[in-house]
Amino acid sequence: MIIVPTDYETLTLTTCYPFEYIGDASDRFIVYTKLVSKPDLERQLFLKESPIVVRAIGLF
Numbered sequence: 001m002i003i004v005p006t007d008y009e010t011l012t013l014t015t016c017y018p019f020e021y022i023g024d025a026s027d028r029f030i031v032y033t034k035l036v037s038k039p040d041l042e043r044q045l046f047l048k049e050s051p052i053v054v055r056a057i058g059l060f
Contacts, residue, residue: 009035 003012011033016025 011035 013031013033015029017027017029018025019029
């Protein structure tokens with residue numbers, strides 16, 4: 001699949017695979033997503049005004 005323009009909102013995540021590999025991994029792990037609903041206005045305002053902390057977690 002190639003990343004192309006769409007009529008809907010999408011998010012594509014691409015990373016090297018295997019995840020624990022050190023160096024130039026020959027494979028890629030790709031996740032394609034499509035927005036299925038939008039948050040309501042009250043939640044959008046809350047998120048805009050609130051600090052958000054993002055933390056990396058180990059998957060394996």
